[in-house]
Amino acid sequence: MPWLGTLVLLGGSVVFVAVIDSLAFALIAQRPPVNLMRDALLAPWRAVAVSLVRQQNRTEHPDRLNWALAPALYLALAGIGLAVVPLAPGVAVIDSSASVVLWGAVETLTVIAVFLHGWSANAPLPLIGAYRYAAMGLPIMLLSMFVLIGTALPAQSLSVADIVASQHDVWNVLRQPLGLLLFLLLGLSLSLRGPFDYADSADLAGGTASEVSGAARLTWQLARHAMLVAFAAMASSAFLGGYLGPVRAGPWWLALKMLVLITLLVGAGHSLARLPPSRMLTVLWTVLLPLSFLDLALAGVVALW
Amino acid sequence: MSGTDLAFWTLAAIAIVSGWRVFRTDSMVRSAFLLLISFIAVGLIMLLLRAPYLGVATIFMMGVEMMVMALFMVMFMMNPAGLNPMNMVHQERFAVVAGVLAFAGLAAAVWLTDLPQHPLAAGRPVIRELGMELLGRSMLIFETAGVTLLATMIGTVVLSSRSGRFGPADAGSLPPPLTPDGVPAGRMPEKRSGGHGGHGGHAPAAAPVTAGEPAHGHANDHPHQPPEHHA
Numbered sequence: 001m002p003w004l005g006t007l008v009l010l011g012g013s014v015v016f017v018a019v020i021d022s023l024a025f026a027l028i029a030q031r032p033p034v035n036l037m038r039d040a041l042l043a044p045w046r047a048v049a050v051s052l053v054r055q056q057n058r059t060e061h062p063d064r065l066n067w068a069l070a071p072a073l074y075l076a077l078a079g080i081g082l083a084v085v086p087l088a089p090g091v092a093v094i095d096s097s098a099s100v101v102l103w104g105a106v107e108t109l110t111v112i113a114v115f116l117h118g119w120s121a122n123a124p125l126p127l128i129g130a131y132r133y134a135a136m137g138l139p140i141m142l143l144s145m146f147v148l149i150g151t152a153l154p155a156q157s158l159s160v161a162d163i164v165a166s167q168h169d170v171w172n173v174l175r176q177p178l179g180l181l182l183f184l185l186l187g188l189s190l191s192l193r194g195p196f197d198y199a200d201s202a203d204l205a206g207g208t209a210s211e212v213s214g215a216a217r218l219t220w221q222l223a224r225h226a227m228l229v230a231f232a233a234m235a236s237s238a239f240l241g242g243y244l245g246p247v248r249a250g251p252w253w254l255a256l257k258m259l260v261l262i263t264l265l266v267g268a269g270h271s272l273a274r275l276p277p278s279r280m281l282t283v284l285w286t287v288l289l290p291l292s293f294l295d296l297a298l299a300g301v302v303a304l305w
Numbered sequence: 306m307s308g309t310d311l312a313f314w315t316l317a318a319i320a321i322v323s324g325w326r327v328f329r330t331d332s333m334v335r336s337a338f339l340l341l342i343s344f345i346a347v348g349l350i351m352l353l354l355r356a357p358y359l360g361v362a363t364i365f366m367m368g369v370e371m372m373v374m375a376l377f378m379v380m381f382m383m384n385p386a387g388l389n390p391m392n393m394v395h396q397e398r399f400a401v402v403a404g405v406l407a408f409a410g411l412a413a414a415v416w417l418t419d420l421p422q423h424p425l426a427a428g429r430p431v432i433r434e435l436g437m438e439l440l441g442r443s444m445l446i447f448e449t450a451g452v453t454l455l456a457t458m459i460g461t462v463v464l465s466s467r468s469g470r471f472g473p474a475d476a477g478s479l480p481p482p483l484t485p486d487g488v489p490a491g492r493m494p495e496k497r498s499g500g501h502g503g504h505g506g507h508a509p510a511a512a513p514v515t516a517g518e519p520a521h522g523h524a525n526d527h528p529h530q531p532p533e534h535h536a
Contacts, residue, residue: 063332063335066335066338096357097357097432098358098432101358101361101362101365102361104361105361105368108364108365108369108372111372112372115375116338119334134372134376138373141369158358158432
């Protein structure tokens with residue numbers, strides 16, 4: 001039942017993301033610890049209720065079709081991203097021999113979904129967010145694919161299932177520690193979070209989502225959380241051995257690793273500062289991208305050893 | 306009709322209709338992404354043909370390509386942000402003739418070719434075989450073509466980005482005035498002292514209103530420069 005398992009994993013993890021998000025914010029903001037946990041558990045549901053009763057916003061001459069479809073596309077891409085991850089040996093919704101490339105296509109189309117979300121509103125702040133994200137998202141996507149190909153080398157396969165199976169003796173994070181660090185940047189970028197949120201950030205009053213309210217905004221936030229979940233599943237499978245564990249391989253190990261990665265990324269999103277876009281572009285093209293080449297070259301040397 | 310046939314005809318119809326809409330829409334961004342839909346349909350047809358790597362890689366590469374193409378079109382065309390409606394069809398007579406000829410040629414090629422009919426065995430390692438072909442026998446061809454294309458792209462951008470919207474970009478061009486013989490529109494460049502001797506030479510020292518650097522919008526292609534400039 002890969003379908004059911006993936007859906008349960010998605011739903012549970014999305015709720016976890018929302019709860020840990022408000023908990024992390026409360027902890028970092030040092031709220032008095034009265035009802036801290038209860039507030040964090042309730043906050044996401046309150047946000048859902050508020051979104052559902054709020055009316056939809058309108059702008060002047062938006063591209064209605066793309067504006068309505070962009071959140072759905074984003075959510076669907078998160079679903080496809082999670083579907084390529086095997087829950088147990090031979091149990092994956094999409095068990096393709098080129099599933100790593102499919103994950104790359106998900107990354108690319110995510111940039112397009114976020115761009116269209118900002119572009120089609122026909123308003124200044126969403127448009128700035130859209131163009132800024134396209135400029136950032138493409139180099140981050142490039143370096144993530146170099147890093148991911150590094151994990152495909154020891155498996156000698158482009159299938160995520162084979163990549164997980166190749167980590168039976170030693171996880172890829174030990175073979176390529178630099179790879180996991182670089183790949184984690186992609187998680188922040190794909191889910192528009194913290195230091196890599198150049199689309200929906202506070203300096204643009206919400207960016208691509210600044211003119212969106214009601215159910216459309218709820219879908220968009222849900223898709224952001226779902227994309228973080230899909231990314232955590234992919235990172236766990238590519239670097240942390242996925243469903244493999246010390247005893248009894250199975251989906252529980254994957255879920256555990258995902259929860260650790262999600263907590264790490266949510267914490268990073270709340271605690272790290274965002275560079276100005278021009279400086280971040282320089283860092284991406286001149287520092288991080290060459291580092292990903294280095295990681296791939298090292299992975300090649302180790303694989304040939 | 307099997308499920309595969311149904312999928313093929315549906316995807317083929319999507320590819321053709323979205324390819325046609327590319328030229329009927331009124332925005333560069335929309336037309337780029339309609340073309341992407343067409344390519345995605347073709348990529349999915351490749352999946353039906355048991356070419357998983359080529360099919361998914363087509364979707365992946367075309368996604369990047371169309372995003373970059375939309376950005377570059379908006380940057381190079383006079384359409385801020387790509388939101389203004391514009392006609393996507395130009396040189397219609399030539400385009401019709403070229404289109405009909407290309408269609409006839411390609412249709413004839415498909416008609417006359419002896420197309421292979423070898424359904425692949427299910428367990429065949431197609432990706433491995435493709436990799437051996439691309440990076441084995443044909444490596445020199447692919448690498449040469451790749452580097453040539455990259456050099457062409459960089460060269461095109463370097464050559465085409467010099468001529469800015471209002472004159473050569475590296476000469477500090479000025480926008481045209483809003484009224485005939487008026488002051489150039491938009492913000493003036495900051496006045497800088499020194500370092501511009503070569504430019505200041507052919508400008509009258511008392512160029513009145515263009516306080517910035519009046520010599521920059523070279524008079525030849527800007528008939529609406531202040532009249533003092535021609536004197």
